[in-house]
Amino acid sequence: ATAALLIDEDLDDIGLGSQFRSDVLSGLSQARKAIPARWFYDHRGSQLFEEITVLPEYYPTRTEVSILTEHCGEIAQAVGRGRVVVEFGAGSATKTPLLLDRIDAAGYVPIDISGDFLRESCAPLIARYPALPIHPVEADFNAPAKIPQALAGRDRLGFFPGSTIGNMEPAAAIDLLRTMRETLGNGSMLLIGMDRIKAESTLTAAYDDAMGVTAAFNLNLAHRINRELDGTIPADALRHRAVWNDERARIEMHLEALQDISFTVDGYRFAMASGETIHTENSHKYDERGATTLLLGGGWEPRCIWKDKEDRFMVILADA
Ligand code: AVI
Numbered sequence: 141a142t143a144a145l146l147i148d149e150d151l152d153d154i155g156l157g158s159q160f161r162s163d164v165l166s167g168l169s170q171a172r173k174a175i176p177a178r179w180f181y182d183h184r185g186s187q188l189f190e191e192i193t194v195l196p197e198y199y200p201t202r203t204e205v206s207i208l209t210e211h212c213g214e215i216a217q218a219v220g221r222g223r224v225v226v227e228f229g230a231g232s233a234t235k236t237p238l239l240l241d242r243i244d245a246a247g248y249v250p251i252d253i254s255g256d257f258l259r260e261s262c263a264p265l266i267a268r269y270p271a272l273p274i275h276p277v278e279a280d281f282n283a284p285a286k287i288p289q290a291l292a293g294r295d296r297l298g299f300f301p302g303s304t305i306g307n308m309e310p311a312a313a314i315d316l317l318r319t320m321r322e323t324l325g326n327g328s329m330l331l332i333g334m335d336r337i338k339a340e341s342t343l344t345a346a347y348d349d350a351m352g353v354t355a356a357f358n359l360n361l362a363h364r365i366n367r368e369l370d371g372t373i374p375a376d377a378l379r380h381r382a383v384w385n386d387e388r389a390r391i392e393m394h395l396e397a398l399q400d401i402s403f404t405v406d407g408y409r410f411a412m413a414s415g416e417t418i419h420t421e422n423s424h425k426y427d428e429r430g431a432t433t434l435l436l437g438g439g440w441e442p443r444c445i446w447k448d449k450e451d452r453f454m455v456i457l458a459d460a
Contacts, residue, residue, distance in 0.1 A: 379398055
C-alpha cells in the first residue's frame, strides 16, 4: 500500500533563505570568520555527505551500523514494544530499519527541516512497513515539536544517530537534548550515537580523505554562497583544512585562504589575509564520562552503552 505523505508543518522558505544570508554575513564579519555547519546541506552538500559516509577513512557510519546490527536484540529488549519512534533528522535507509525491524513500533515520526528529504527518505519505509503509521514532521528539531495527535498517548523513543550531536557546541548540545526531552515527554527514551575520542591520525584522515570528497563538501559552502547569495568568493584560492583541537576534543574544519583575497557577498565586501580561515564545522568526540555529563545536563539518564570492538563509536540508550 502506498500512502500519501502528509507533512505536518511547513517552513517558510523565504525565512530560511534570509537566515542563511544573515548567518553568512554576520559570520564573515567576525574577527574569526565562522559559518554554522548546518549550511553545508543544500542538495549538493547532502549528496557529498552521503558520499562521505561510504569513504574508507570515514568510519563513523559503518561502525554505528555495525553496533546497531550486532546489538539490536539487546536494544529491542531494553526499549520494549509499542513505542513511537521519533527520529531527529530524516531516517537514513540503513539505520532506521535496524530499529523498526525489531521493536514493533506503534508509529514512526521523522522530524526534518527539509520536506524534500523527508519525502525521499520516507518512501522506502512506507513500502517496507505498510502497516506502520508514519507521520513526517517538517520542522527544525531545535525547537520543541508537536507529535501528531494520531500517535498521542504512547511512550516515545527518540532516535538521534550519526553523532550529529557532535556538530554542536556543548551548551547548544545540552539545549537540544532538553528540547528533545520536551518533545518526547515523560516515560520516553533516547537512543543516540556518539563518536569517540581516538588516535588523532584516524580522526584527521576521516575528515580529510584521500579522494578529496570532504574537501569538496567543505568547499561547496563557498560555492553555495556564490550561487545563492550573489557571492564572488574565489573558491580556487581556498583550501580545506581538518585539524584536531585536543583541548576541546573536536575536529575542526576550516576553509583557509591560500593568498590575500577579497570578495563580495550580497554586495558586502570582505577580505581574508593569506592563511586566514573561515571556521565551518566542529565535530566533537566523547569518552564515556563526557557523553554521560552531556546527557545528564540535557535531562537524560544513560542506561546502556554499546560500543564496537575497536572502541571507535558508541550508541547510548538513556531514560527521560
Ligand atoms: C553530520 N556529521 C555528524 C558529520 C561529522 O562527522 O561531524 C559531518 C561531516 N563533516 C565532515 N565529514 C562529515
